[in-house]
Amino acid sequence: MINTEPIWKSWFARHGSRLLLFARQQARNPHDAEDLVQEAFVRIWRLYGHTGEVAPGLVYRAIRRLAIDWARSLDRRIIREQKTFELTPLSSSFEYTLEKDEKQRALLRAVDRLPDEQKEVLTLKIWGELTFDEIARTLDLSLNTVASRYRYALQKLKDWVPEELDDPNPNLASK
């Protein structure tokens, strides 16, 4: 008997963690981030999923647009205000392993210190594996802006990691 599996499952297994990481930056709390990923993925897959392949950039873009729509929605704002979620750092969105060495922890703490606009470019480039052109379209920015934000982010991380190693803050990146 031939086993079959819906293609979306393997697609989501490959890209789901990256989408969620990006959504965490757009939503600011884990529950909204999951809602964003679900809503964006279902919308895009319904439109293009019958072809068997969907460009990840489309889903990132849908997440971004939905996040903007939701942020404008009064209802969601009220709901969000009623929730008591603490703003969690981006570093908590990564797998924690015992093998993670001190340098990686310092790196995560440095990533948390980055400005949001640099963090989202870094996320899409490093973990989303999008091209600068795709990132520019996802974030509605110019190619130059995206490239310079990425470069600034890397430069800051390069400068900050040694600082973090010298003076670590144990409250961050330990979750």
Place this chain on the structure above:
Amino acid sequence: MNEFESIEKELKSLVPKSPSPQLTNRIEQGLGDAGNLAMRRLPEEIKSSSAPVKSKLTFFPWLGFSIAASLVITFLSVYYWENSGNEQLAPSSVRSTSPQVSPYEDPESPIHGVSVAELEAQSGMPVGGWLPTFQERLLDRIDEGVISRPGRLPARQVRMHYIDEILWQHPATNKRILSTQPRQEIILIDLDLY
């Protein structure tokens, strides 16, 4: 060499957390039929992460008819094959082996005027003890485009072509009958205006 190569490499070594199974389940529910439009074959050793698709028995009312029709065709085929293949028999002997029409109706028999026992005797095929195995095979999937529906959201219409197979096996005699029936399904996927 890129001055940031080493830090990029370290960043890439960090692994984002995987989505929870609950999120995957929610997506599966949200996709509904749209999630099953594109399927991939899995190698034998890989177990499907989802529950096995059970055969849809929506054609159950036709099942009895299909079984009866299959058996009749099989019996008649075997009967005629035996008679046509046996050249040594004289016309008179053929006539003598032709089935005797029963004076009564057997409600279990698929052939009018012939009892199940007579069918079994004539064809050499057992009537009872058949075990069915159902399988649904997807033959084709045709995207027929976006259709408009008065007063409702537009939908994408997808036509699915299936073959429903029933393999009847008789363990005692090691006989098998394969019955196939084509089926079409039209799936309408609601499209959100986005």
